Amino acid sequence: xxxxxxxxxxxxxxxxxxxxxxxxxxxxxxxxxxxxxxxxxxxxxxxxxxxxxxxxxxxxxxxxxxxxxxxxxxxxxxxxxxxxxxxxxxxxxxxxxxxxxxxxxxxx
Amino acid sequence: xxxxxxxxxxxxxxxxxxxxxxxxxxxxxxxxxxxxxxxxxxxxxxxxxxxxxxxxxxxxxxxxxxxxxxxxxxxxxxxxxxxxxxxxxxxxxxxxxxxxxxxxxxxxxxxxxxxxxxxxxx
Numbered sequence: 001x002x003x004x005x006x007x008x009x010x011x012x013x014x015x016x017x018x019x020x021x022x023x024x025x026x027x028x029x030x031x032x033x034x035x036x037x038x039x040x041x042x043x044x045x046x047x048x049x050x051x052x053x054x055x056x057x058x059x060x061x062x063x064x065x066x067x068x069x070x071x072x073x074x075x076x077x078x079x080x081x082x083x084x085x086x087x088x089x090x091x092x093x094x095x096x097x098x099x100x101x102x103x104x105x106x107x108x
Numbered sequence: 109x110x111x112x113x114x115x116x117x118x119x120x121x122x123x124x125x126x127x128x129x130x131x132x133x134x135x136x137x138x139x140x141x142x143x144x145x146x147x148x149x150x151x152x153x154x155x156x157x158x159x160x161x162x163x164x165x166x167x168x169x170x171x172x173x174x175x176x177x178x179x180x181x182x183x184x185x186x187x188x189x190x191x192x193x194x195x196x197x198x199x200x201x202x203x204x205x206x207x208x209x210x211x212x213x214x215x216x217x218x219x220x221x222x223x224x225x226x227x228x229x230x
Contacts, residue, residue, distance in 0.1 A: 102152040
């Protein structure tokens with residue numbers, strides 16, 4: 001079955017750039033979506049279809065996808081970006097929605 | 109503005125069933141498939157399945173086949189997720205969500221309910 005792998009944690013200083021990866025076999029062929037989740041809150045969609053942003057999401061959030069790795073990039077990281085981030089794809093082989101295991105972003 | 113409001117917290121015994129509701133407002137209820145996702149404490153997101161509120165068609169994750177039932181009551185714009193034969197492993201927050209961007213259950217979920225906590229304990 002298809003598996004999405006994310007690093008458990010990423011740390012970055014304020015003002016720097018954070019990159020959160022999501023690895024999967026030929027994930028570059030899939031549409032990837034990303035969610036931000038803060039403790040006790042529902043997930044919030046921050047990037048969809050690899051690199052599009054929903055209304056209200058800052059331009060600091062961007063995405064890319066190639067080969068076996070999709071990446072969520074957060075530029076000029078702020079304290080408020082500290083959260084868990086999850087990638088999401090649709091696996092047409094199994095007809096299942098799949099989530100990565102999540103990455104905890106810590107702002108130092 | 110689309111909004112999903114879920115039912116409150118539930119406490120259940122092992123072996124029981126739970127039914128969580130998700131009331132939609134701010135849009136035509138039958139326009140978007142409703143997806144259910146759960147999250148155990150300290151764990152990641154887990155997809156459970158989807159339902160088309162217009163037709164009642166469903167698609168369930170293999171893990172929950174035979175144990176989950178997703179239904180709707182269109183007159184009151186409400187979707188339901190019922191999970192049976194509960195064990196402690198089912199203790200989690202259960203979310204409903206919709207994708208308004210591409211109107212497909214397989215798409216990115218941009219509107220979420222607030223979550224409903226289900227605790228299974230003897």
